[in-house]
Amino acid sequence: MIKYFDRKLNMIYSSKLALAKENYEKNSAEILAEHPMLAQAVKQRKKLQMELSRNNALKKPTDALQAQLDDIKSQISQYVKDHDIRLSQNYSCVKCKDTGYINSAPCECYIKEYKKLLRENLSLSPLAQFTFKDNTFAASDAPQAKGMNKLYEIMQKNVCENFANCKWNNFMLSGASGVGKTALATALADGLVRRGISALYLTAFELVGVFLDKHTHKSTRMSSLYDYVLECEMLIVDNLGTEPIYKNVTLEYLYSTIEKRMAQNKKTLLCTQLGAQALAQRYGETFLSKFADKRYSLSVGYITGDNLRK
Numbered sequence: 001m002i003k004y005f006d007r008k009l010n011m012i013y014s015s016k017l018a019l020a021k022e023n024y025e026k027n028s029a030e031i032l033a034e035h036p037m038l039a040q041a042v043k044q045r046k047k048l049q050m051e052l053s054r055n056n057a058l059k060k061p062t063d064a065l066q067a068q069l070d071d072i073k074s075q076i077s078q079y080v081k082d083h084d085i086r087l088s089q090n091y092s093c094v095k096c097k098d099t100g101y102i103n104s105a106p107c108e109c110y111i112k113e114y115k116k117l118l119r120e121n122l123s124l125s126p127l128a129q130f131t132f133k134d135n136t137f138a139a140s141d142a143p144q145a146k147g148m149n150k151l152y153e154i155m156q157k158n159v160c161e162n163f164a165n166c167k168w169n170n171f172m173l174s175g176a177s178g179v180g181k182t183a184l185a186t187a188l189a190d191g192l193v194r195r196g197i198s199a200l201y202l203t204a205f206e207l208v209g210v211f212l213d214k215h216t217h218k219s220t221r222m223s224s225l226y227d228y229v230l231e232c233e234m235l236i237v238d239n240l241g242t243e244p245i246y247k248n249v250t251l252e253y254l255y256s257t258i259e260k261r262m263a264q265n266k267k268t269l270l271c272t273q274l275g276a277q278a279l280a281q282r283y284g285e286t287f288l289s290k291f292a293d294k295r296y297s298l299s300v301g302y303i304t305g306d307n308l309r310k
């Protein structure tokens with residue numbers, strides 16, 4: 001789990017706890033209103049507890065008070081038993097009592113909330129819901145089918161299901177328009193989030209929007225996404241090459257983002273329609289050779305084939 005969502009999760013769990021407490025208090029008030037004798041005993045218990053702690057603080061004898069307190073406690077539990085009273089806590093998760101943790105390990109409800117946040121933050125714009133199961137190349141005779149099938153397999157088995165031990169950090173997927181790059185990238189994003197791995201899918205145009213708002217200190221949803229661009233475990237940038245080149249922004253922020261991500265062993269997938277030459281011209285040989293270094297990168301030769309969008 002990455003830190004980016006900590007504050008959000010804390011807020012979720014403190015409101016869950018507040019709600020449970022509120023429900024509990026409402027529930028107890030109702031019960032005490034129906035049972036005046038119990039209300040009296042509970043009042044007495046509170047009074048004794050206070051006296052006891054005062055005596056403790058003043059180092060005064062407490063034995064008699066303790067005996068009275070024990071007596072009233074057993075009266076209360078007897079009454080509760082006799083009248084079959086159930087004080088429900090109304091926790092939304094009984095396992096962790098809405099704390100999110102069991103013995104300092106995250107509860108399954110916490111993991112569920114985390115995955116929900118990952119899903120909500122997967123992309124800026126609504127994303128087509130492709131999954132690995134939607135790979136249509138298995139039964140296709142399109143020229144790119146064989147290569148794309150192999151890629152689907154790599155993305156599912158070697159990247160998604162083996163994320164922590166995957167040897168590649170950078171991925172470069174270049175190919176003609178409509179050969180199926182976006183569907184694959186989307187399926188990968190979906191597969192990662194299902195496994196609780198933070199993935200962010202942005203078009204290069206959106207990414208530059210994030211950089212621009214960050215650069216101009218605008219307080220927007222875009223600029224607040226900048227930290228997630230750096231922190232997410234898999235950043236997917238689609239349609240690289242179609243974004244506007246703003247002076248001092250596009251290339252500078254792209255380089256520094258990739259550099260920071262690489263320094264932290266975060267994975268990045270770039271999808272582009274540009275060929276090697278056009279890429280080098282636009283982003284420079286230095287950047288490309290560093291990004292696509294075979295020791296830690298998987299680059300796929302230019303994919304051609306049928307345009308599936310037609």
Ligand SMILES: [Zn+2]
Pocket residue numbers: 093094095096097098099100101107108109110
């Ligand atoms: Zn829980």
